[in-house]
Amino acid sequence: MNDYIPQEIEPKWQAKWEADGLYHADIDESRPKHYALTMLPYPSGDLHIGHWYAMTPSDARARYKRMNGFNVMFPIGFDSFGLPAENAAISRGIHPKKWTYANIENMRKQLRSMGAMWDWRREAVSSNPQYYKWSEWFFIQLYKHGLAYRKMSPVDFCPHCNTTLAREQVWGEDRHCERCETPVIKKDLEQWFFRTTRYADELLNYEGMDWPERVKVLQTNWIGRSEGAEVRFSVISDQSSALPAPVPPWPGRQDRQAQVSEVEGSLITVFTTRPDTLWGATFMVLSPEHPLVEKITTPDHKVEVEAYKTQAARQTDIEREAVDKEKTGVFTGGYAVNPVNGEKIPIWIADYVLMTYGTGAIMAVPAHDERDFAFAIRYGLPIIPVIDRPDGISKSLVFPGSVAPGFADLLQTANIEFYAAPVGSLGDGLFVTLRREQVDGYAALMRQHLQPGNWNEIVGAHWLFIFDDGIMELDGVSSDQAILARCKAIYPPVNHNRTVMEMVNSLPFYRDVLFHADYGAMINSGEFSGTPGETAKRRVTQWLKAKGVGDFAVNYKLRDWLISRQRYWGAPIPMINCQKCGWNPVPEEQLPVLLPDDVAWKPTGESPLKLHPTWKQAQCPVCGGAAERETDTMDTFMCSSWYHLRYLSPHYDKAPFDPAEYNYWMPVDTYTGGIEHATMHLIYTRFFHKALRDMGVTEGAEPMIQLHNQGMVLGEDHEKMSKSRGNVVAPDKLVARYGADAVRAYLMFFARWDMGAPWNSTGIDGTVRWLRRVWTLVSERSGPGTCSPESRRNLRRKVHQSLRRVTRDFETFEFNTIVSALMELLNTMYAAREAGAVGTPEWDEATDIYLRMLAPVCPHIAEELWAHIGKPYSIHTQPWPQVDEAAAQEDEITIPIQVNGKLRDRIVVPADTEDEQVKSAALASQAVQKYLAGKPPRQVIYVKGRLVNVVA
């Protein structure tokens, strides 16, 4: 037989498989179906090694499933709308359509070189009108079912280019436009949203889904459900000292996302997870974008507020939310009334409050929230503890000379924990830590021994200020100022402090007891003081509800899905705006709304749909008058939320998919793709499916039963592959040099699939060598057949053990060990050949099983060798071999012997040896005897078939 030349055999078999329609997937009720789906690629121009890494193992597993009797559908297509096409248009003057379809043509060719079992008849291309007609249709259905709506939302905007910018188009610390380097601004636009939040609770349910735990956790955190309360604060004027007007009745539950715009008049609604801390709310913070900011801000604060809003708008949400960032904000001049105690509290704005979470406003409880604490310390706002410390710890620093001599001895006698250490340059002070039950005794002792003209404070679980004429307790805003005034009178260096907390926070000894975010009994909370932590939230919320100032509320981090893109290359949003009739969908019989081809590209990237002279002119579907089309297009995540449905029947023109195909193939049995899609795409597609289900379009709770994610292939320099870094690995070159089979095998072998790894160009020689060895071995068909029955049995054992491993690893997506097992078995077969096994029935069986196991991994060489040994075409329609458990059974086992957990010896015993016999054989070992040194063992542990541990 000739040498192994993959460049000859691979195109040959690919052409034959194609001509024979070997991979056509058609409905066949007699067989169980398997829908294997790999994530829709974007046609960026060149197939990336990352595509191969993602798709080859998916293909191998689809093939394995097919050999296991399943009718497998493994489709492919292109997610072909999106930003890069427009970038090419702007920078190189190529029409996005032309650029996209040229790329698709190239990638089809490249994809075919993989030898994957795609059914190309089912190819779906999201930028084809016959595809995006249905994307538009879905938009209209969602709109008709109340799941699409418009609201104002900010975008990053380049004022010079007059364009909305994607996050990746904003560069640098100063956030400038990638094209013209102008600093970006935020611009508020009316945009379309889908109500994903309506499905938030259902999306948290993963019942019956075989998805990786990490993805479920990521999604759960992304959805970010939290239970708490909404509370309404009324705004009052600076001058107002009279009691505030009563808060109007609670309007009842409304749609979550609509809430924000419904904040009006003089009411601020906040969401809080800690209604039990309401008595400690000493100020409010609005997001700088909050609609009430303008109304509340007093004339003398206008300049500062406007300046702050501008700087906040230039940051990303990530920067704004960062916990370690310095907290900044400005006072608006406005005040609100804390509904629980009538306290007048100032209203600030700060960038750490985001308009996209909750109601865009918070009540700040600095004693029990880390960020609020930092903010209050910085701006001198009062901090009043309202939740008891569960640990009951208080601290007190006794200043040098503030107590009568001998105080330390008294503490010792009272069993109070303390140490003496210098306080600045004042001499030694006493640093006291108190348990709850010691506070009263300590306070009494201090009252007796405090020298005139001093005070002492107890802070933490208790807040007592002991003066020579009595004790004051920090229990509210007024006592805060009263205590501070006394302290300033006694010790002028504290004059600059604005609050008691600021004063005590300057002593590092106190810092760990000043603030906590735990649950505990309520304190300083009027009639609620003493309410235990377990019931506090519920009882306070019930009371708020009864008073009409609040209610139970659930909030989510998940936001509604922003669909609008101010771009050309996307599916048009099929809506028409009429001055008389408002927004209405394009009548379904007029779909698709086609993208115009004759568009002009301004070098700035301004949307050509807006600039097109006639495209946006339309007739109102209601009154028939002149109206305007929506010129925004859809987010490409819309296209990729339903592509698995278009694959069912890409040419069907009566509906997005053929119901007969749906009924047979759906749901997707195995979905594979990158872990980077764990939240956005995989939440959107689940939302989409559930929304369609509720409209009667789809069935079942979930679109994808099983999910497996691959990791990423980095460049050889351990950096993300990119053209600019010059570290991109081109699969075409590798295929030309080594053949597709070797590249496929190497990609499965070189890393753990679910983790990914940096590319390693040196290892591929090993897989090439391996395939050549397979070739050589199978080529040789006649031999002496002279080897011993024992070595023939050993060969069979190894074959069936390998089959067991390979089968298991295919089920669990552990592709690297599949290839290892095949390499190992080949080594055994080489040894068997040396022993004269060629020509025996065991050898023939080994060859047969070997090629079947190889077929999903390296389909071309397996097919070639299968033909060579005279087996019927095609190996890919052969059944998967069955493990002969009896043959795989070991006769003898080696048991490692440990003494005190360290390996000291090994014994070989028949596999069926009784436990007691194994133990006594282990104890009889010379090595064990040596370590026992004549003493009896304390314990002998035998883990059946695994190991013996002798405890001396």
Place this chain on the structure above:
RNA sequence: GCCGGAGUGGCGGAACUGGCAGACGCGCACGACUCAAAAUCGUGUUCCUUCGGGAGUGUGGGUUCGAUUCCCACCUUCGGCACCA
């Protein structure tokens, strides 16, 4: 910063449910074949060692007869953070 992963020889990785750490491969060294080279085949390859043994799975602790595996803290690194897809 927040959420989720990952850290094992010179390198990629293996180790099933807490039970022999380093399978398989790359690289390297030596040998065979060859005039020679490539290819191929064979042997060896965690580190230290006084050759008895000792240490060792990012770091530090803990649980256990026994920990790469479980628990706590930390370090490094990768993915995502809502207009890249």
